[in-house]
Amino acid sequence: MLELDTVTAGYDRRAPVFRGASLTVAPGESVGLLGPSGCGKSTLARVAALLHRPDAGRFVLDGTEVTAWRHRAPRELRTAVGVVFQQPRTAADPRLTLADLLVEPLRATGRRAEAAARLAELAPAVGLTPDLLGRRAHEVSDGQLQRACLGRALALRPRWLICDEMTAMLDASTTAALVAAVETYREETGAGLLAVGHDRVLLRRWCDRTVEWKDCLPAEEGP
Numbered sequence: 453m454l455e456l457d458t459v460t461a462g463y464d465r466r467a468p469v470f471r472g473a474s475l476t477v478a479p480g481e482s483v484g485l486l487g488p489s490g491c492g493k494s495t496l497a498r499v500a501a502l503l504h505r506p507d508a509g510r511f512v513l514d515g516t517e518v519t520a521w522r523h524r525a526p527r528e529l530r531t532a533v534g535v536v537f538q539q540p541r542t543a544a545d546p547r548l549t550l551a552d553l554l555v556e557p558l559r560a561t562g563r564r565a566e567a568a569a570r571l572a573e574l575a576p577a578v579g580l581t582p583d584l585l586g587r588r589a590h591e592v593s594d595g596q597l598q599r600a601c602l603g604r605a606l607a608l609r610p611r612w613l614i615c616d617e618m619t620a621m622l623d624a625s626t627t628a629a630l631v632a633a634v635e636t637y638r639e640e641t642g643a644g645l646l647a648v649g650h651d652r653v654l655l656r657r658w659c660d661r662t663v664e665w666k667d668c669l670p671a672e673e674g675p
C-alpha cells in the first residue's frame with residue numbers, strides 16, 4: 453500500500469504549496485491524479501517518489517513509515533519506487549548513451565553484472581531498437597529519450613511506479629506506446645501506479661480510478 457496521509461509540503465515552510473493532502477494507492481492499483489496547473493501534484497508525486505521531504509504528515513510505503521528522503525532514504529525503499537518525469541531532457545544525464553541510461557540504476561546499486569541481461573529485456577519492452585542504444589540524449593527525439601527514462605524507471609523492477617506528466621510533451625502514438633509499456637510491466641509484476649497529469653481523457657482510460665486534487669485535500673471549514 454502507498455499511503456500519503458495529511459501531507460503538507462512545499463518549498464518554504466512558512467508558506468507550503470498544500471496542507472493536509474491524502475492519497476492511497478493499493479498494491480497493483482493504478483490511480484490517476486488530476487488537477488489544475490501549479491496546485492502541487494508534482495510536489496506530492498515527488499514526496500511519494502522519496503525525492504521531496506514533506507513538512508508534515510505521514511508517508512507509509514508497504515507498511516514502512518518513510519522518515520528519510522532522497523539519498524538518506526533506505527535503499528530498499530528507494531528501489532521500490534520507479535519514477536518518470538515530464539521532461540526527459542532534464543532527467544537524463546547527457547553524457548550517457550541510451551543503453552547506459554537504461555541500466556544506470558543497476559550500476560548505481562552495485563548490480564553491474566546484471567546490466568547486459570536486463571538491457572536486453574528493457575530495450576524491447578520500451579520500444580528502443582538496437583541502433584538507438586549507442587546514441588546520447590542529443591542524438592535522439594524527446595519520445596525516444598522518454599522511452600529510455602521509462603526503461604530506467606523499470607530497471608530495478610519497482611513495486612510502485614510514479615509517472616508525473618510522463619506523456620505531456622509526446623505525440624499520440626508515442627503516448628500510447630509508453631502507456632502500453634507501463635501496463636505490460638504492471639501485468640507482469642503487479643506493480644501499483646500513480647499517474648499525475650491534466651489529461652482527463654488519457655488518465656480515465658489508463659487508470660483504474662482517477663482522483664481530483666481537491667478531493668485529496670481536507671474539506672474546507674464550514675462558514
Ligand SMILES: Nc1ncnc2c1ncn2[C@@H]1O[C@H](COP(=O)(O)OP(=O)(O)OP(=O)(O)O)[C@@H](O)[C@H]1O
Nearest residue numbers: 463469487488489490491492493494495496617650
Ligand atoms: N523547486 C521549487 N522551488 C520553489 N517553488 C517550486 C518548486 N517547484 C515547484 N514550485 C512551486 O510549487 C507550486 C506547485 O508546483 P507543482 O509542480 O507541484 O504543481 P503541479 O500541480 O504539478 O503543476 P503542473 O501541473 O503545472 O506541473 C507551484 O506554485 C510552483 O511554482
